[in-house]
Amino acid sequence: MIKSLWLAGCIHEGEKSQDEAELQKYMNWALRNKSSVQICICGDSLDCGGFCGTKHVGSTWNNNLTPQQQLDKFVKRFNPVKDQMIGIIKGNHEKRIEDMTSVKLLKVAADQLGVPYKDASSIFTWHGKKIFVAHGAGGSYDGDFKKVLDTYEGLDAVILAHTHKLYAEPVRRYVVNAVGARTEKKIWKIRVGSFLDNADYAKFALHAPTPIGSAILQLDENNELNVRLGL
Numbered sequence: 001m002i003k004s005l006w007l008a009g010c011i012h013e014g015e016k017s018q019d020e021a022e023l024q025k026y027m028n029w030a031l032r033n034k035s036s037v038q039i040c041i042c043g044d045s046l047d048c049g050g051f052c053g054t055k056h057v058g059s060t061w062n063n064n065l066t067p068q069q070q071l072d073k074f075v076k077r078f079n080p081v082k083d084q085m086i087g088i089i090k091g092n093h094e095k096r097i098e099d100m101t102s103v104k105l106l107k108v109a110a111d112q113l114g115v116p117y118k119d120a121s122s123i124f125t126w127h128g129k130k131i132f133v134a135h136g137a138g139g140s141y142d143g144d145f146k147k148v149l150d151t152y153e154g155l156d157a158v159i160l161a162h163t164h165k166l167y168a169e170p171v172r173r174y175v176v177n178a179v180g181a182r183t184e185k186k187i188w189k190i191r192v193g194s195f196l197d198n199a200d201y202a203k204f205a206l207h208a209p210t211p212i213g214s215a216i217l218q219l220d221e222n223n224e225l226n227v228r229l230g231l
């Protein structure tokens with residue numbers, strides 16, 4: 001049976017432009033396939049609109065829920081699949097509240113759901129494959145992937161969110177073994193997508209609309225990692 005890891009990033013609970021219908025499709029899929037689908041939360045689960053700031057900060061006026069209501073909605077939404085959740089990573093949106101108050105809203109959510117809270121990043125094995133996940137940082141196409149790949153060796157997949165783009169790229173790496181011979185390995189760079197449609201801040205910043213949905217990491221029958229882009 002193919003195993004799946006739903007890389008659920010940039011859900012943005014409380015943002016008026018959230019595509020809740022699409023998010024519900026993923027929830028239904030996760031519920032229908034409880035034995036084969038796990039979930040990793042990749043940050044920006046709560047929009048946490050602020051009162052002021054420059055172009056990308058967003059605004060409380062673009063939210064239709066308070067941060068408390070966003071937290072409650074996220075916990076209620078994911079409660080039916082909490083046993084499938086392997087960890088929660090924070091994003092820059094939750095960090096706004098943390099920077100102002102020290103309260104980590106996704107830690108509160110993780111504690112309520114009984115899911116491990118991994119803060120800024122996590123390395124873990126998934127069916128024997130070595131995975132790195134963080135929310136991602138910076139606006140460049142994939143500069144944050146380079147930072148991770150410059151820092152860590154031996155990974156099979158690097159998972160980042162943040163830009164709302166949805167893509168996966170296999171990277172070839174040469175590995176020199178103990179007798180000096182060159183072998184080769186593959187590392188997946190995965191940008192996980194979002195459930196935010198064309199939001200006000202994105203229109204203002206002249207961002208092209210991004211695909212709605214998530215990347216899904218899969219382990220096939222041959223024990224190979226693959227990536228599915230969208231359901």
Ligand SMILES: [Zn+2]
Binds near residue numbers: 011012044164194
């Ligand atoms: Zn986001």
